[in-house]
């Protein structure tokens with residue numbers, strides 16, 4: 001049978017209008033938002049690619065499950081559905097609900113980390129790093145060197161450098177390492193996957209030193225699809241079988257259900273360690289809620305119970321990964337510099353290579369994000385000098401694709417907008433900060449274009 005176009009594996013039952021604005025309006029809106037994408041009203045954005053977190057569309061089955069939500073404080077039936085669904089995929093003994101991923105991180109590191117501890121990860125996401133540091137420990141990123149070169153294609157650019165892991169543990173001593181973490185897929189490094197072989201090797205290093213291995217599992221289903229399509233021996237396995245095998249090498253996980261949980265809010269923490277689970281539940285009661293709801297409504301638990309299963313459906317994953325690859329490959333073919341290969345949830349534009357005439361201290365990523373909005377009403381996010389200041393190793397602009405929200409024609413429109421901006425790249429100028437908060441400045445910073453003699 002000839003290969004046919006990969007289509008959205010759903011039809012649309014409820015629509016949400018999006019609003020066109022004129023270029024003049026967008027110019028005015030940009031100025032009012034001080035050129036900061038976080039300060040734009042969402043209603044004035046045509047295609048919103050700020051994040052794939054909590055922005056997905058739920059299915060009819062999820063909405064039906066929501067009506068079944070049991071809002072009992074303790075022993076809710078919805079918790080049983082939630083736990084059973086998660087255990088079937090993740091396999092861990094204890095499942096602890098939280099209001100989102102960072103709450104699971106805070107509880108895990110709060111209980112497992114001591115002052116002076118060291119937590120290795122392929123790459124910590126920013127909330128993960130902040131929670132490790134808040135617990136008094138050091139967060140160490142041990143990505144393979146290929147993962148730090150945007151233009152270099154590699155099938156598993158999210159892999160951990162397992163030799164570096166081994167020597168780090170030898171150097172600092174195993175008693176200082178409470179756990180090792182693998183982020184699947186690696187969001188901060190371009191949404192790149194981790195291979196099963198790498199999971200197996202990391203797990204072997206951990207076992208040899210007697211250290212538990214945890215997953216930051218936010219995009220576990222997308223990672224499973226990359227293993228199925230790129231790693232030898234997995235083509236005939238289902239994404240669920242792949243996820244089950246992967247989690248089988250670990251001792252627990254943190255999860256934001258706002259990503260591959262297909263929900264608008266929620267998360268969870270899993271562990272096989274009975275003693276740790278008890279301490280985590282005690283802390284949960286203090287700040288999140290009773291262990292059968294953990295800061296969520298019963299209906300949220302139901303939506304997640306259905307969502308984690310739907311995220312693993314083959315038709316869905318085939319469409320999701322193909323749609324993002326289509327966007328990345330089309331713009332890359334025209335010369336636009338992106339992180340290669342295309343990631344699982346987003347395309348990352350390399351702003352330093354896109355705008356080589358703008359020095360880093362004039363925020364090439366923020367300038368590019370502003371131009372994408374001006375050109376086509378597209379909202380993206382800068383991950384670079386504005387976000388990390390001098391610590392930024394790259395200046396990227398992330399176009400994160402919400403799950404099941406935009407169709408192929410939206411993606412074609414995005415290609416057109418990006419290529420129009422690419423054509424005009426030489427006319428794009430740098431930006432200057434006019435206000436910054438003492439920490440996490442990118443959320444509230446004010447910027448303005450650099451003009452005249454300063455440029």
Ligand code: F0G
Nearest residue numbers: 051053100101102125127187216218256
């Ligand atoms: N870990 C990873 C890899 C993430 O990408 C995120 C969130 C979290 C943990 C925290 O989860 O938001 O539910 O508390 N990433 C979002 C993003 C915010 O836009 O990439 P959360």
